[in-house]
Amino acid sequence: MSVAACQLTSASWWTRNDLDKACGNKAAIVYAFGLVDGMEIGSQGGAPRYFCLPPDVVGKQILDVVCQYVERHPEERQSPASYMATAALREAWPCK
Structure with missing residues (x-):
């Protein structure tokens, strides 16, 4: 595979x-879980924690928080989804 084929x-x-x-379909669920997993891996490598999920949180709660935040912020239509999802999770579950 060429390098050009791998570039985003x-x-x-x-x-x-x-x-x-x-929101409401499997793509959003996979996206939200991937973001959470990526942040968890990053924080173990020394990256800052932007949110701190409680141990009893379930996937549906994560998706609801992200989708509701996105719905409340239409003015940020061109913002990266990762920024929006991170902001939603930080608002719901800030690190103390």
């Missing part, structure tokens, strides 16, 4: 609009 462009990143369209 900004057009390939999900925006708030993409996440909003996906």
Whole structure:
């Protein structure tokens, strides 16, 4: 595989609009879980924690928090979905 085939462009990143369209289907669930897993792995490597999920949180709660936040912020339609999802989770479950 060539290097060019592996490169991402900004057009390939999900925006708030993409996440909003996906809310309620499996793509949004996979996206939210991937973000949470990525943040967890990063924090174990020394990256800052942007949110702290309680041990009893379930996947549906994560998805609801993210989708409700996205719905409340239509003005950020071109923002990266990762920023929106992180902001939603930080608002719901800030680290103390």
